[in-house]
Amino acid sequence: MENKDIVISVSILSSNFKNLEKEITSLNFSGIDEFHLDVMDGHFVDNISFGLPIIKCVKSLTNLPIETHMMVDDPYEFIESFTKAKVNTFTFHIESKSNIKDTIYLLKEKKISIGLALNPDTPISAIEPYINDIDRVLFMTVYPGQGGQSYIMSVNDKIDEFTKKYSNSNILIGVDGGIKLDTIKNSFLSGARMFVSGTGILNSNLGYLGVVKELRKTILR
Ligand code: DX5
Numbered sequence: 001m002e003n004k005d006i007v008i009s010v011s012i013l014s015s016n017f018k019n020l021e022k023e024i025t026s027l028n029f030s031g032i033d034e035f036h037l038d039v040m041d042g043h044f045v046d047n048i049s050f051g052l053p054i055i056k057c058v059k060s061l062t063n064l065p066i067e068t069h070m071m072v073d074d075p076y077e078f079i080e081s082f083t084k085a086k087v088n089t090f091t092f093h094i095e096s097k098s099n100i101k102d103t104i105y106l107l108k109e110k111k112i113s114i115g116l117a118l119n120p121d122t123p124i125s126a127i128e129p130y131i132n133d134i135d136r137v138l139f140m141t142v143y144p145g146q147g148g149q150s151y152i153m154s155v156n157d158k159i160d161e162f163t164k165k166y167s168n169s170n171i172l173i174g175v176d177g178g179i180k181l182d183t184i185k186n187s188f189l190s191g192a193r194m195f196v197s198g199t200g201i202l203n204s205n206l207g208y209l210g211v212v213k214e215l216r217k218t219i220l221r
């Protein structure tokens, strides 16, 4: 296992929006692999976060790939405009109201990488019919809706089960929520290879560069 097989992604939800340009610039040099942009519509989850203007802004400030995590009722409706904004991965929830097959079909047509997210209480059987059509699965390790929550340990069993069952597939297994220095190793051992961290990076007293380095070390230690 080498570090290049690990994807560290930062969720900017809890970043300093008073100076977003400075934040993105610092994160560009922190050693992260990807930006994770949490889109919330106030329906699928209670909060409303941001949409296209902020996504375009981040895109203009980085060359790193961008994943949009769609915590919205109807992700299908966003595909056209998000594709134009050149997001790299469009991750939507199996619990959303869009027709899953149609959403996957349109994303394939747009040649955009496809992620399917599932909430802590959703069994892996819900996403199994789509496994061969997606690029990554995003296990929510908190209930979606806000940053800074605690990692739900029991999700590790679900990741374990998935990893064993699909060990021959190329699917990227991601985790999102509560990823910090004390939780990352266990999700790695369960099979996760993509780690989304918000406050774990943004609020760390090691600084962005220091904490990203430490997260990587902790995985391989
Ligand atoms: C939760 C979001 C996460 C969140 C991660 O609804 O999907 O991406 O911002 O933040 P932390 O790492 O602080 O739990």
Ligand code: ZN
Pocket (backbone or CB within 6 Å): 011, 036, 037, 038, 069, 176, 196
């Ligand atoms: Zn997220």
